[in-house]
Amino acid sequence: xxxxxxFDIFASLFGLIILSPLLxxxxxWVKLDSKGPVFYRGLRLGKNGKPFRIFKFRSMxxxxxxxxxxxxxxxxFRITRSGxxxxxxxxxxxxxxxxxxxxxxxxxxxxxxxxxxxxxxxDKIRNxxxxxxxxxxxxxxxxxxxxxxxxxxxxxxxxxxxxxxQHKLELQQYYIKNRSFFSDIKIILYTLVRIVRKNITPKExxxxxxxxxxxxxxxxxxxxxxxxxxxxTKDYIKSVNxxxxxxxxxxx
Numbered sequence: 167x168x169x170x171x172x173f174d175i176f177a178s179l180f181g182l183i184i185l186s187p188l189l190x191x192x193x194x195w196v197k198l199d200s201k202g203p204v205f206y207r208g209l210r211l212g213k214n215g216k217p218f219r220i221f222k223f224r225s226m227x228x229x230x231x232x233x234x235x236x237x238x239x240x241x242x243f244r245i246t247r248s249g250x251x252x253x254x255x256x257x258x259x260x261x262x263x264x265x266x267x268x269x270x271x272x273x274x275x276x277x278x279x280x281x282x283x284x285x286x287x288x289d290k291i292r293n294x295x296x297x298x299x300x301x302x303x304x305x306x307x308x309x310x311x312x313x314x315x316x317x318x319x320x321x322x323x324x325x326x327x328x329x330x331x332q333h334k335l336e337l338q339q340y341y342i343k344n345r346s347f348f349s350d351i352k353i354i355l356y357t358l359v360r361i362v363r364k365n366i367t368p369k370e371x372x373x374x375x376x377x378x379x380x381x382x383x384x385x386x387x388x389x390x391x392x393x394x395x396x397x398x399t400k401d402y403i404k405s406v407n408x409x410x411x412x413x414x415x416x417x418x
Contacts, residue, residue: 275300
């Protein structure tokens with residue numbers, strides 16, 4: 167654990183120094199693009215259930231957490247112009263290096279859940295709170311396009327819990343059970359590689375539903391249960407007609 171903490175301090179400090187020009191650019195862009203602070207300081211659950219305020223470049227309108235769901239689809243009306251770009255490129259996350267340096271988070275660990283959303287689900291996430299939350303982990307690599315998966319959903323929180331959350335919990339628990347300094351390095355390397363090469367899939371997540379599986383299931387639910395037509399609904403209807411629908415796949 168001492169080695170992990172020393173690595174976190176060194177990596178976060180190094181990252182903040184090297185990325186400082188980018189951090190300043192994003193901060194100025196966020197500030198000029200819309201009213202409100204540069205950082206979103208949402209309340210998150212930390213190690214042993216201790217709450218902390220996350221540093222995240224604000225990609226949504228001010229007080230977005232008070233006018234919408236904790237989960238966010240790509241077409242969420244709260245996302246700002248600059249927010250669309252920085253969310254797509256994951257630039258909103260790099261400011262969490264500050265949380266790592268302060269000791270609230272680690273470079274690698276289960277992603278911290280929204281404090282309010284997590285309260286009624288504490289019995290299910292208690293094991294993930296035994297370690298510091300992180301910027302990335304196996305679940306983050308697997309579910310790197312959550313907004314695109316939830317696109318078009320009128321209830322992103324409900325869809326997230328129905329389609330994504332159980333798989334995410336399994337991968338978080340897998341990380342905790344098998345964590346080591348070398349597995350952390352492996353996760354960091356895969357996270358960086360997957361920014362530019364999403365087709366590279368580590369063996370640890372290969373048994374889990376792909377983006378297309380998950381998106382297909384969301385489209386099916388929206389179409390069959392809510393009558394909502396999305397841009398990719400035609401693909402789902404075509405797959406039904408061809409007998410290749412994801413309807414019977416175990417993705418939820």
